[in-house]
Amino acid sequence: MSPRLRFHAPPRAEVGRDLVARPPFDRWSDCAPLLTDAAWPSCAELDAWRRAASARDGIARPAFVAQTPGLLADGLHYERRIAERGLLATREGNWHDLFNALVWLRQPLTKRALNARQVADLAVAGPARRTRAQCALTHFDEAGVLVACADPALLAQWDAHDWEGLFGRERAAWGGRIAVQVFGHALLEHALRPRQLVVAKALAFAAEAGFVAALAAGEAAAVRRLDAAAAARIEAGAWLADPQELRPLPLSGIPGWHPGQAEEGFLRTAPCFRPLRPGRRYPPPPRLQTGGFRAGTFR
Numbered sequence: 001m002s003p004r005l006r007f008h009a010p011p012r013a014e015v016g017r018d019l020v021a022r023p024p025f026d027r028w029s030d031c032a033p034l035l036t037d038a039a040w041p042s043c044a045e046l047d048a049w050r051r052a053a054s055a056r057d058g059i060a061r062p063a064f065v066a067q068t069p070g071l072l073a074d075g076l077h078y079e080r081r082i083a084e085r086g087l088l089a090t091r092e093g094n095w096h097d098l099f100n101a102l103v104w105l106r107q108p109l110t111k112r113a114l115n116a117r118q119v120a121d122l123a124v125a126g127p128a129r130r131t132r133a134q135c136a137l138t139h140f141d142e143a144g145v146l147v148a149c150a151d152p153a154l155l156a157q158w159d160a161h162d163w164e165g166l167f168g169r170e171r172a173a174w175g176g177r178i179a180v181q182v183f184g185h186a187l188l189e190h191a192l193r194p195r196q197l198v199v200a201k202a203l204a205f206a207a208e209a210g211f212v213a214a215l216a217a218g219e220a221a222a223v224r225r226l227d228a229a230a231a232a233r234i235e236a237g238a239w240l241a242d243p244q245e246l247r248p249l250p251l252s253g254i255p256g257w258h259p260g261q262a263e264e265g266f267l268r269t270a271p272c273f274r275p276l277r278p279g280r281r282y283p284p285p286p287r288l289q290t291g292g293f294r295a296g297t298f299r
Contacts, residue, residue, distance in 0.1 A: 062088040099185035109231035136240040142186040145200040148207035151177040161276040167253035179216035197272040201246040
């Protein structure tokens with residue numbers, strides 16, 4: 001068996017200003033200077049964005065501080081440092097950590113819920129042992145998406161790994177009856193290379209069509225309500241107790257997300273579109289309370 005190839009993000013100089021014109025970065029256009037300016041943002045600059053975001057919404061976020069030997073000398077686990085000291089160790093000039101900071105800016109309640117669950121598990125299991133819940137929390141933090149679905153037929157195709165149905169015959173459903181909110185910062189890093197085949201680990205939920213459309217359009221109110229609803233579910237332990245809860249979703253199949261979609265047989269032959277393993281079953285999607293959009297039921 002050949003060793004797994006390690007992903008290398010492109011140098012910043014290779015990432016053009018058109019980055020925020022294509023998915024998934026088209027939803028991050030308000031952060032365009034942090035992504036496309038020639039110079040990397042410093043931790044001080046990121047922290048200024050953090051303070052501004054918290055002033056707008058009243059939600060506390062950990063301070064973005066440079067990961068230095070002096071910071072790490074406190075001996076704290078990464079997650080405990082966030083919870084106990086309110087400090088998020090951040091490597092400057094690093095795509096992975098930059099995207100982590102941006103997700104904290106955009107979806108702080110879900111990030112805080114993940115951190116609280118991780119710290120609680122560490123207190124019980126200790127840092128040397130990784131529980132199934134910790135694996136699920138980490139998988140979602142790194143590669144997660146939230147998927148709102150208003151049509152049970154789409155979910156049935158997804159659960160059967162009928163990729164030609166979900167992304168081909170139902171191409172028009174994306175943005176109207178099913179929509180994705182990207183969360184994982186490693187997933188965003190991989191998406192920097194347009195031809196990278198990106199597969200997310202998804203939490204699916206049932207939603208009314210109005211909410212799906214609002215989320216697909218990137219409406220800030222929909223993103224905020226989803227952040228609060230997802231956080232409540234994670235905090236309660238109703239989500240991410242086990243990695244088996246997560247559905248694989250090849251983002252490369254979503255219309256407009258990958259240039260290979262124009263190639264004949266892409267949905268059949270690209271290695272990210274794997275068949276369903278015998279015996280694999282996914283949990284039914286919950287009904288999330290997302291406020292005035294009347295989310296929560298398949299019709």
